[in-house]
Structure formats: C-alpha cells, structure tokens
Amino acid sequence: MSELGKFLIRKLFGLVATLLAASFVVFGATALAPGDPIAVLTGGRSVDPETIASLRAHYHLDDPFLSRYWQWLTGILHGDLGQSIIARRDVSDLLASRTETTVLLVVYAAVLILAAGITLGIVAALRKGAVDNVIMLGTTAGMAIPSFLTAIVLIVVFATGLGWFPVFGPGDGFTDRLWHLTLPAIALAVSSTALVARLTRAAIREELGKEHVETAISRGIPRRLVVRRHVLRNAMVPITTVSGLTVAGLVVGSLVVERAFSLNGIGAFLIDSVTKSDYPVVQAIVLLLVATFVVLNTLVDVLYRLIDSRIEPGGRG
Amino acid sequence: MTAIALPRTAAGRTGIVALGVVLLLALVGLLAPWLAPHDPNEINLMDAFQGNSATHPLGTDASGRDLLSRLIWGARSSLAGPLLVVVLATVLGVAIAVASAWRGGWLDAVVSRCVDVLFAFPGVLLAILVVALFGAGLTVAVVALAISYVPYIARLVRSAALREQAQPYITALTIQGVGGFAICRRHLIPNLLPLILAQSTLTFGYAMVDLAAISFLGLGVQPPTADWGVMVSSGQPSILQGFPQESLYAGALIVVVVAAFNLLGDRLDEWTR
Numbered sequence: 001m002s003e004l005g006k007f008l009i010r011k012l013f014g015l016v017a018t019l020l021a022a023s024f025v026v027f028g029a030t031a032l033a034p035g036d037p038i039a040v041l042t043g044g045r046s047v048d049p050e051t052i053a054s055l056r057a058h059y060h061l062d063d064p065f066l067s068r069y070w071q072w073l074t075g076i077l078h079g080d081l082g083q084s085i086i087a088r089r090d091v092s093d094l095l096a097s098r099t100e101t102t103v104l105l106v107v108y109a110a111v112l113i114l115a116a117g118i119t120l121g122i123v124a125a126l127r128k129g130a131v132d133n134v135i136m137l138g139t140t141a142g143m144a145i146p147s148f149l150t151a152i153v154l155i156v157v158f159a160t161g162l163g164w165f166p167v168f169g170p171g172d173g174f175t176d177r178l179w180h181l182t183l184p185a186i187a188l189a190v191s192s193t194a195l196v197a198r199l200t201r202a203a204i205r206e207e208l209g210k211e212h213v214e215t216a217i218s219r220g221i222p223r224r225l226v227v228r229r230h231v232l233r234n235a236m237v238p239i240t241t242v243s244g245l246t247v248a249g250l251v252v253g254s255l256v257v258e259r260a261f262s263l264n265g266i267g268a269f270l271i272d273s274v275t276k277s278d279y280p281v282v283q284a285i286v287l288l289l290v291a292t293f294v295v296l297n298t299l300v301d302v303l304y305r306l307i308d309s310r311i312e313p314g315g316r317g
Numbered sequence: 318m319t320a321i322a323l324p325r326t327a328a329g330r331t332g333i334v335a336l337g338v339v340l341l342l343a344l345v346g347l348l349a350p351w352l353a354p355h356d357p358n359e360i361n362l363m364d365a366f367q368g369n370s371a372t373h374p375l376g377t378d379a380s381g382r383d384l385l386s387r388l389i390w391g392a393r394s395s396l397a398g399p400l401l402v403v404v405l406a407t408v409l410g411v412a413i414a415v416a417s418a419w420r421g422g423w424l425d426a427v428v429s430r431c432v433d434v435l436f437a438f439p440g441v442l443l444a445i446l447v448v449a450l451f452g453a454g455l456t457v458a459v460v461a462l463a464i465s466y467v468p469y470i471a472r473l474v475r476s477a478a479l480r481e482q483a484q485p486y487i488t489a490l491t492i493q494g495v496g497g498f499a500i501c502r503r504h505l506i507p508n509l510l511p512l513i514l515a516q517s518t519l520t521f522g523y524a525m526v527d528l529a530a531i532s533f534l535g536l537g538v539q540p541p542t543a544d545w546g547v548m549v550s551s552g553q554p555s556i557l558q559g560f561p562q563e564s565l566y567a568g569a570l571i572v573v574v575v576a577a578f579n580l581l582g583d584r585l586d587e588w589t590r
Binding site for chain 2: 018019021022025026029030032033140141143144145146147148149152153155156160248249251252253255256259260270271273274275277279282286289290293294
C-alpha cells in the first residue's frame, strides 16, 4: 500500500479511537453527576412510586453503566441522539433548526478570518515600516479582547449607536440572515483574525529570509514573481495548518457569541440545557461539538500532508 | 536591602509597567472595603442609570448600584478566580508531567493517552460539561477550568522534563543513589521553574478570559455578586436603553489585565530562554 494510504488509514483509526474515548468521557461524566435524574424529570413534584418505577424503566436508569453507555452509543450511531427531558422531544429534532444558525455563523466567521487574516498577514510581511507597525498594533489589541467584549462593543457602536445592523435575532431568509449574522461573525472572527494575521506574517518573513528566495531576487527575477511562486507557496503550509485549527476552535467560540447576540443556535441551546440540567441534550451537543472539532483537526492534518508531500507521515513536519 | 536590577530595555520596562498594573488592581481588590465609596449591592431604583457625579464617580447601573464600587469589589473574584485556576492547573499539570516523564513506561503511556483525549475537547467545552454536572458557581467553574488546562501544562512540562532528565547531572545524582522523588523535588522541578512561571503567567490571561466568558454565560460567578464577567453580561440589557457603561467599564478592565499578563508572560518567556 502507498505511504499515503497507510497514513490515511492510521488517521482514520486515530479519529475513531479519539471519538470513542471522548464519548465515554461525556457519558461517564454524566453518570458521575450528583443529584437524581428523577428529580429533574418530575420537576420536583412528588410522584407515586409506580410512576417513578416506570420513569426509571423508560430511561433505563436501573441498567448497569456499561449497558447504558452501549445503548446510548448505538443509538447515536443510528442517528438517535436521545430525548430531551425538559421538552420531551427528540434531541435531533430540537437541534435541526438550531444547527443552521450555528453553521452559518461559523462558516461566515471562518471566511472573514481567512480573507482578512491572511491578507493582513501578507501585507504586513511585505510592507515593512508604518503599515506593518499599524497591523501589528491592531492584532496585539485584537488578541487581548475576548469575543464577548467585541460583541458588546459592536452592539454599542454599530447596532444601538449607528443603527446600521440589527441588534438581536437570526433573521429570515438567506440574505437577511447574513445581514443579522454580520456583527456576530465579526465578533467571533476578530481575535482569530489577529492570530492568523500574525502567524501568516511570521511564516512569510521566514520564507523571505531563505537563501533560495534571496538568490532568486539577486538573479533579477521580479519580486512579485518570487513572492508568488516561492514565498507564498511555501508559507502556505504553516498558514493552512494554523488557519484550520483556528477555524475548528470557532465551534466553541460560537457559544459565547450566540449568547451575546441572543441567537438561537446550538451553543445557546447547550447553555440553556446546562442551566436546566437537561443531561441528554448536554451530552448530545457536547459530543457533537467534540466530533466536529476532532474531525476538522484530522482534516487539517490530512490537508497538511497533501499540500506538503515531503512530510513523513507520523514524523515531525 | 538587596538591590534589584531594573531592566533597561524598553521591552523590560513594559514588563515592569504590566506588573505594576496587575499589582495595583490586586491591591484595589484587597482594599475594596476601604476604597469602595458605596455598598456594591445596595439597590436604589430611584438612582438607576445616573451619570458621573460626586456621589457616583462612574455612575450607576439599572438597579441604581454604584458602578465604581462594583468594579472595585469585582476585582476580588475577577482576579482570585483565574489565580486559583492557574495554581490548581499548574500544580496538577506539573505533578502529572514530572511523574510520567520520570517513571516512563505504562504510566507515561496512560497519561499521554488521557491528555490526548482531553485535547479532543475544545477550549471551555470541558469546563462547561463539568459545570453542567455539578451546578453553576465560581468554585465549580474554577475547578472545571483548571482541569481543562491541565493537558496543556502537562504536555509542555513533560517534554521539558524529558529534556532536563537527559542532562548529565541527573544521571550523576542517580548514580550517587539519590532517590527519584528527591531528585525531582530538589533538582528537576526547581530547574523547570522559570519555564513553569512563564507558562503560568500566560495561562493567567487565558484563564481570565475563559472564566469571564463562563460567568458571562451565566455558569460561573452568580449575580448579584460583583464580578467583571458578570457585569459585562448583566449590563447588556442596559445597552439597548443607551447605558453601555457597565459592560464597557468591566470589559475594559478585563482587557487591561489580560493584556498586562500577556506582556508579562512574553517578557518572562524571553527572559527564561
């Protein structure tokens, strides 16, 4: 088998193992939780023992831990994420409409991060002096501001202050949605954009200093051509990795931003379920977020390897 | 009195300024009962949304509570929370890392696999899971966040410990018959301290942002306790009424502290190299 094939198989195996272990942590942690699930189910009302017995049977509360874990896991593999204790509906139904908002928000932010971050990084790397200084100063500030504060500042300035954007809610229809999600996406993107810009700048500066680049320039090849053919192409390897990992991290960053803008996404639903002790929903969403994060990370690894075929699989890049 | 060599470079001076800012805010938190002009939780609905005045230097919030007093009292949980997170995570992380690096074998293998699994949980998600199970509150949030930082510290310290272990002096001590625990405690860990200190300082900034975010989500410090993260969140409805002060002041303080710790961490990092 080819080296690449072996690499892909090993990555896939690692992905499955990590997901299994993570699912065990998510489910096991819930089993460790103090408090009686029956109390949550009945909402604190006193109920007769028969009802309690039937509830225990319905939610398999008396089964051994491993058997409950197995049932939960096989259910998830069949697309059954369990039932919400509070809403008494399938978690997958509850998630369906909310997923759209979150996915749109994360993709929107990812596009902003890649476009703005890489552009700023390239400009800062190639234009030494004032432009570079301004960008570096901006990114230093950008990295120190937490997303919930960016959200607040954006609301104060652009929504309530200038009135250019709507303050809350996800909006209807695609264009209206994008309109509503613009401020949230910017809030989510700012600190990651700063990070990507700085790392892009560092990667390009490093490539610019290399001998083959200096040789090419001293041979009289136009700088633009050298930058495009040699500098950017080589710098793309670390840039892709960092950008990919950053975008994977947005999955969790969206929690805070959704809350700040009262968006009805997965993150807001998770926080809501946490405060209501709706464990099946919490388990399902946490596992979903972990799975997304791990899959994106694996994709970045694979992409890294495809871009730079020199990298020994499993070795240090 | 021992003379302390003050840094002469511009970078060194920003480090000193950052340290000064942090110490000043810590002092403000400690002296809150004497510095705060009002009771931070005293509600007076007649005084809601006051502007700056002699009685309320920074104005009041939606319930008429004095903002300056709340910011001063808020320094306590806002600074003590991240400090506890960093101390707890560092102690646990260093202990686990040094033990697994020193013993190697199955212990190292098990620890490394566990760390790998914890890395599958992005950012504050693990902390949110723990809070979901044990209930919202500062203590739970601090422990939860500390646990989610352990893998990062453990991974870094483990690789540093492995490098340090390969040094001849460790072999010399082993040959002299010094016990493994004594070597780790008296020689290995002290030699890793500069790295650990630099890492802890940088971690403080992250802990502050994450803890504030958890409080912002309503899962950490509970209102009406004065805390900067809580204030950013509880001041949000007032923004729509045209009074963004509460959120902005509290947020600005968070940014100042985070930036100061990041600067300080960078300086320590350079200094230890």
